[in-house]
Amino acid sequence: MTDEPSGRNLDGDAPVAESVAETEEATITEGAELERTIGLTGGLAIGIGTMIGAGIFVFPGLAGGEIGTAATASFAVGGLIALLVALPTSELATAMPRSGGGYYFISRGLGTLVGTVIGLSLWLGLVFATAFYLVGLGYYALDALAQVGVTVGAGSGAIVSVIAVVAGVAFTVLNVTGTENAAKLQNGIVALLLSMLAAFLGFGLLEAFGVVAVETPPGEAESVWEAVPILSVAALVFTSYLGFAQVATVAGEMKDPGRNLPLAMVGSVVIVTVLYVLTIFVATNIFTRDALLSAGETAMVEVGRALLGPTGALVIIVGGLLATMSSANASILSTSRAIYGVSKDALLPRWASRINLRYGTPHVALGMAGGPVVVLAATGQVQLLAEVASFLHLIMYGLMCVALVAIRRDRPEWYDPDFVVPGGPVIPVVGALASFGLIAFMDRLSIAVGVVVIAVTAGWYFYYARDVTLKGAL
Amino acid sequence: MTRVLVPVAVLEGETVSPGLMSLLGTVDVTVLGYHVLPEQTPPDQARLQFEDRATAALEDLSQEFRAAGGDADHRLVFTRDRKQTVRRVTDEVGADAFAVSRPTGDVDRILVSLSGDVDVDRILSFVEDVVGDRDIGVTLFLAAGADLSGGPGDAGGVSDTTAGRLEAAAGRLRDAGIDAVTERAADGSAFDALIDAVPGHDAVVMGERAPSFRSLVFGDESGRVAAASVGPVLVVRNRREVDADGANGAE
Numbered sequence: 248m249t250d251e252p253s254g255r256n257l258d259g260d261a262p263v264a265e266s267v268a269e270t271e272e273a274t275i276t277e278g279a280e281l282e283r284t285i286g287l288t289g290g291l292a293i294g295i296g297t298m299i300g301a302g303i304f305v306f307p308g309l310a311g312g313e314i315g316t317a318a319t320a321s322f323a324v325g326g327l328i329a330l331l332v333a334l335p336t337s338e339l340a341t342a343m344p345r346s347g348g349g350y351y352f353i354s355r356g357l358g359t360l361v362g363t364v365i366g367l368s369l370w371l372g373l374v375f376a377t378a379f380y381l382v383g384l385g386y387y388a389l390d391a392l393a394q395v396g397v398t399v400g401a402g403s404g405a406i407v408s409v410i411a412v413v414a415g416v417a418f419t420v421l422n423v424t425g426t427e428n429a430a431k432l433q434n435g436i437v438a439l440l441l442s443m444l445a446a447f448l449g450f451g452l453l454e455a456f457g458v459v460a461v462e463t464p465p466g467e468a469e470s471v472w473e474a475v476p477i478l479s480v481a482a483l484v485f486t487s488y489l490g491f492a493q494v495a496t497v498a499g500e501m502k503d504p505g506r507n508l509p510l511a512m513v514g515s516v517v518i519v520t521v522l523y524v525l526t527i528f529v530a531t532n533i534f535t536r537d538a539l540l541s542a543g544e545t546a547m548v549e550v551g552r553a554l555l556g557p558t559g560a561l562v563i564i565v566g567g568l569l570a571t572m573s574s575a576n577a578s579i580l581s582t583s584r585a586i587y588g589v590s591k592d593a594l595l596p597r598w599a600s601r602i603n604l605r606y607g608t609p610h611v612a613l614g615m616a617g618g619p620v621v622v623l624a625a626t627g628q629v630q631l632l633a634e635v636a637s638f639l640h641l642i643m644y645g646l647m648c649v650a651l652v653a654i655r656r657d658r659p660e661w662y663d664p665d666f667v668v669p670g671g672p673v674i675p676v677v678g679a680l681a682s683f684g685l686i687a688f689m690d691r692l693s694i695a696v697g698v699v700v701i702a703v704t705a706g707w708y709f710y711y712a713r714d715v716t717l718k719g720a721l
Numbered sequence: 722m723t724r725v726l727v728p729v730a731v732l733e734g735e736t737v738s739p740g741l742m743s744l745l746g747t748v749d750v751t752v753l754g755y756h757v758l759p760e761q762t763p764p765d766q767a768r769l770q771f772e773d774r775a776t777a778a779l780e781d782l783s784q785e786f787r788a789a790g791g792d793a794d795h796r797l798v799f800t801r802d803r804k805q806t807v808r809r810v811t812d813e814v815g816a817d818a819f820a821v822s823r824p825t826g827d828v829d830r831i832l833v834s835l836s837g838d839v840d841v842d843r844i845l846s847f848v849e850d851v852v853g854d855r856d857i858g859v860t861l862f863l864a865a866g867a868d869l870s871g872g873p874g875d876a877g878g879v880s881d882t883t884a885g886r887l888e889a890a891a892g893r894l895r896d897a898g899i900d901a902v903t904e905r906a907a908d909g910s911a912f913d914a915l916i917d918a919v920p921g922h923d924a925v926v927m928g929e930r931a932p933s934f935r936s937l938v939f940g941d942e943s944g945r946v947a948a949a950s951v952g953p954v955l956v957v958r959n960r961r962e963v964d965a966d967g968a969n970g971a972e
Binding site: 263272273274276278279280281282284345346422423425499500580583584587591600601602606607608609613 | 758759760761762763764765766767768769770771772775776796797798799800801802805806809
């Protein structure tokens, strides 16, 4: 087994290979250094900021509408699976603190074919996820319009699509041309959202345990406490847990990665799981199944109204707008990094990672992220987008667990993780089984779309990058 | 040998003025080529595309520094945080000072600020090394109300007063063959007084201060001095920080 990637793609480019040394503060290559500038707070903000938009503000209505309070169990299952994957991911990330995240680990652990499929599926999975966040944003924007008195009667679905498309174009353009540092803004937004949620959930819990009482609308429908519906809702809402792997895509930029990467990944999963379960509990405690179902994507606005009146509704609308925006923006950034990781290894043409001189931004990669996002966002299909995103991510998560087992077995010389998952192969094996198992509970159509995406990416490998070897390289 | 770190935004076409280059001709120099990236751009991606160009520019710069007198090497860093990078590399190369590069012509007289809680002894020996036996005058400046603690006045025993200590500092430089005069501001804020004293000087030397609320709000003092005085600034690092990293920064 060699330490360097080798081979050439259809354009005659070889993977970029160099020897690098990692310190806590910088990555040192032969001729240059890459400063590590993201701390633990920044890492947590990326993870939480990406995840919180979907789980709190879009899914409670859909999930609670399906099975009522039992949806708390769905979110708990999702959180557990995310945690089972976050631990192996942490070990891999501390051994290979490079940008590219899951793609990087899998291509090194399992070879080029699987690597290409996952690298390209990660790109497309993030594209589906971003489109999903944008459609969620569209629903909140529609509610915000209604709040200020602009009501849209018929064709509200079309309005949502239009808003999602406009927002998608705007985010892409802003990311290509903007050199303002949005990371600090992101930290602020996450802090604001967390404090809003803490107040909201605190009040909701007081209500739930009868300390304060609000008028809850009557309803007949019972919660559905059965395994299959709970798991199928878990498969739907798993999109709420995609963010922790985004932390791995900036692994090369984290300060003291051996400590901060595991803390940021595991920490963000634990924090959002608790928040999700509490939110669903509060929401389903106030509204019954049918009421949530009719309120749809923005059911949380009604929950806020029931708890705290018009102020509550307003707080949730503002929170929903901020959260879905921050999720969409963070995902576009991760997408562009995913494309870079693949292009560096010669699995996509080299021009895909070009940086323009005027703004210093990777305009091609951002365009390859934003373009398909806009197309998908135009469909306005919340559930389908969410499930395909989850499908493509779950495949990657399962394979990351497999890659960990494979790399531990092969033990390349450079493999020396700072963080080791305890319990030998138990956690990665369970994590892989759980990730693949959850896919079985998805909608048929979502699985079909996901399988097509994977088939196309595999076809791309045989067409373009058959001769590239990445397995075991650093 | 005294070493100065000279950060240069190398891919934005920033260069080092001939005046600063010849001023630093008596000391060793590390040219820190840096490129600040927007958060959309992975540092590694920028490196792949720009490394060759940046390295070529840095090699030219260090060659010019060598031609000016001292030894010179270079480092190239892609970063999102300029300040963090400058601090880290200053520590790693064991530099005694870092420069804020601004244009200047031939340097005839430098302004040395001793205001605030700075290591006067270190600043003075740095100034001695930089000036060497050249014909460059030094004005030692102290803001109103500032006390000169731990200066050479203690050793000289001339006087316990602040004015006496300032005079003793000037005396130390004169002993080293440097044309040194002193200047004390009458009143006003330390920063404004320093800027008012700049005319007639071609560069400013000052000590490093601990980050304060002021520096968080208004930015680094050295950067503000450089902007307001329209000339290069040399910031002498505090001793303990350099010592703490002396072990791994010495090579």
